[in-house]
Amino acid sequence: MASQKQERRLTFLATALPPIGWVVVFFLAPLAIVWAYSFGQNVSLTEVDISGTFANYARALQPLYLGIFLKSIFIAALTTLLCLIIGFPVALAIVFAEERWRPWLLLLVMLPFWTNLLIRTYALIAVLRTNGFANFTLEWLWDQGSWLMTLVGLEPLGEFTPMQLLYNNFAVVFGLVYVHLPFMVLPLYAALDRIDKSLMEASLDLGAGHLRTLFSIVVPLALPGIISGIIITFVPALGAYLTPDLLGGPDSQMIANVIERQFKRANDWPFGAALSFLLMYATFAVIALRAYLARGKSADGHGI
Amino acid sequence: MSAVDQPAPNGARAAAIKPIIGFRNISKRWGSMHAVDNVSLDIEPGEFFALLGPSGCGKTTLLRMLAGLEVPTEGHVLIDGQDMSDIPPNKRAVNMVFQSYAVFPHMTVADNVAYGLKIDRVPQSERDNRVQEALDLVQLGHLASRMPDQLSGGQRQRVALARALIKKPKVLLLDEPLSALDAKLREAMRFELSQLQQKVGITFIMVTHDQDEALAIASRIAVMNKGSIAQLGTPSDLYEFPASRFVADFIGSVNMFEGTLISDKPEEATVACPDLSPYVVHVPHSVAGQEESTVWVAIRPEKMSLHKDAETPPAVSKCPAAHNVAKGEIKEISYLGDISIFHVMLANGRLLRISRPNRSRWDQDDFTWGETVWVSWDGSSPVVLQS
Known part of the structure; x- marks a missing residue:
């Protein structure tokens, strides 16, 4: 009996240790280092003295950075709301679509996942820029409208001025919604698909x-699915870096862009680390809220 | 068509009363599949009506078209004389108890039952009274504040019943109401459903594939097959006077013999069945068939009797010798307590099923395995079917 028990323990260790080691070495240890940095200060170009100071956190809570933080939260929340408003009908439509169409519709939703984020974002730039496809379409509609006006004997509309669709907050939100929509649609679909149709009947x-x-x-x-969708849309949207970097204007940077600048251009790792951890605490707060809302519900299998 | 135009044997009463439900040449097709094929049917107020048939016969589709959850491809549904073609399900005066009961899992029992009244904007005080009334009706008054996942299957069904009945529908629709319950509970609920129907006085329409259930509860049954009504009648009509082989076979069990109609006179008819040869089947009435045509003779197991010797059978039936008898060997006896089922094998290998009530605690006749016996039946027992 004893040897069997020992064998079982060995099996457990053999299968559990590699992933645990991986997580410790490549996730927890670097995280701990960055966490330690957040309590330090630069002493030279490459050296950081971990002195236990809270100065970095105090600086992170200054109005300038707090403002960017709040703005990031606002943009992420707006993105999540738009994803929910757009994603709910989409998920509902897929659930009620004919059986044979459903896998294809789901594939359409997931297809962007299989493309590199950078490529997708540049594709979006091609659509939104001044001489991009969106403005081409608008111009064509403008010309048609103009032609119709002259047809009924009115003054033509005049020269078409392309709309500024890129490098502003609109572009950032547009890009974030585009990127994060699948994160919202898939949990919504899973939740809606589980609802017995006879309940609606x-x-x-x-x-x-x-x-x-x-x-x-x-x-x-569908509430558990809605909450899951909100969390897994909001969390990555809050930490979005590439989208605001490429599509945003000078005033539409989000917290991740600030963090990136601290680590790279400003070479202020301690301050970057403090900002990073503030972002992470915000994320934890959201996840804790979700767990609080879902308490006692997982028993009947609705939670994710 | 026949269901409406030609009343069933008992259908004389149908003519006087205005039907509460009317199906008029209803068809439902999905692509090339005919789920329901040109069905016309009237249901009277106060009936406990059953749509009975094997799965895929279109009975549930018919019920769902009545509720408005399915749109007929052709034809009209009338509720209380009113055409329902353009009326959505939420505006129809019928309510349904779903097969899965469809009790809202996120609402208490009382909220489930009150749901329909809230939509109708019934004031709170009246609503509370009616919810309590409806729950008492199904004996769930003490569970009003429970959540559905704390209820048993039978209790959930009662919630579904109360929730539908509280709306005072003209017709209550029940989709396989008892199929999800265990055998003992099912038996009890059969009785309770018919009690409930008498108490509330509403027309009930039930869909079921269980012939015992339909026979036990319904006052009238439409047997459906492949999207059409095979026969319409009271339970005893269907059992004793099946109109086709399908109905004879689907309702109860039956011994069926293919044969040729030898003679058909007003006072008697005879059928020669190869399986029963050299004996012939004799009935003391005309069967309104064509002589020399192929017919089928159906005899219920309890309408056949067993004898130890050849002398007894002719004395039982008042018909010429060598009629309505068969000789065979007992192959199997299933003792079921109240009755025993005997499987008797004829000379050509054909098995007959004969049931006998066990009236005495000591069986006098004492039939046993392997015994050679005579089977006989009365001239009134066989049903001669032409389709």
Whole structure:
């Protein structure tokens, strides 16, 4: 018996140690180092003295950085809200689509995942820039409108001025929604697909209209999926770096861009580390909130 | 068509009363699949009606078209004389108990039951009274504040019943109401459902594939097969006077013999069945068939009797000798307590099924395995079927 128990322990160690080692060496240890840096100060170009100071955190909470923090939270929240508003009908449509179409529709949602984020973002630039596809389309519509005006004997519309669609907050939110939509649609789809369709039919049968059924039955039952979708959209959106960097203007930088600048151009690792950890605490707070909201619900299998 | 235009044997009463439900030439197709094929049917107020048939016969589709959850490809549904073609499900005066019960998992029992009234904007005080009333009706008054996941299957079904009945529908629709319950509970709920129907006085329409269930509860049954109504009638009509081989076979068990109609006179008809040869089947009435045509003779197991010797059978039935008898060997006896089922093998290998009630605690006749016996039946027992 004893040898069997020992053998089982060996098996456990043999299978568990490599991944645990991996996590410790490549995730926890670097994280700990960065965490330690956040309590230090630069002494030379390459050396950091970990003195236990809170100066970095104090600086991070100055209005300038706090403002960027709050703005990042606002942009991430707006992105999440837009993803929810766009993603919910999409997920609902896929759930109610014919059986044979469903895998293809899901594939369409996931397809962008298989393309590099950088390439997708540059593609978006090609669409949104001054002489991009969006403005071409607008110009064509403008010309048609102009032609129609002359047709009915009115003054033409005049010269088309391309819209400034890039390098502003709009472009950042647009890009973030584009990138994060699948994160929202997939958990929503999973939650909606699990709802017994006869519950919606029962609601209709009892006299409720479609809208009432949506808000009294579908949304409450899909709530765990909605919350999951919100979390896994909000968290990466809050830490987005590439999208605001490439699509944003000078005033639309997010916290990740500031952090990047501290580590690279400013060479202020301690301050960058403090900002990073503030971002991480914010993320933890959101996840803790989600766990708090979902407490006791996982028992009936609705949680993710 | 026949269901409406030609009343069933008992259908004389149908003519006087205005039907609460009318299906008029209803068809439902999905692509090339005919789920329901030109069905016309009237259901009277106060009936406990059953749509009975094997899975895929279109019975559930018919029920769902009545509720408005499915749109007919052709034809009209009438509820209380009103055409429902353009009426969505939430505006129809019928309510449904779903097969899965569809009790809202995120609401208490009371909130589930109150759901329909909230939509109808019934004031709170009246709503509370009616919820309590409805819950008491299904004996769930004490569980009003429970969540559905704390209820048993039978209790959930009662919630679904109360939730539908509280709306005071003109017709209550039940989709396989008992299929998810265990055998003992099912038996009890059959009785309870018919009690409930009498108490509330609403027309109930039930879909089921279980013929025992339909026979036990329903006042009238439509047997469906491949999207059409095979036969419409009371339980005893369907059992004793099946109109086709499908109905005879689907309802109860039956011994069926293919044969040729030898003679068909007003006072008697005879059928020669190869399986029963050299004996012939004799019935003391005309079967309104064409002589020399192929017909089928159906005899219920309990309408056949067993004898030890050849002398007894002709005395039982008042018909010429060598009629309505068969000789065979007992192959199998299933003792079921109240009855025993005998499987008797005829000379050509054909098995007959005969049931006998065990009236005495000591069986006097004492039939046993391998015994050679005579089987006989009364002239009124066989049903001669032409399709």
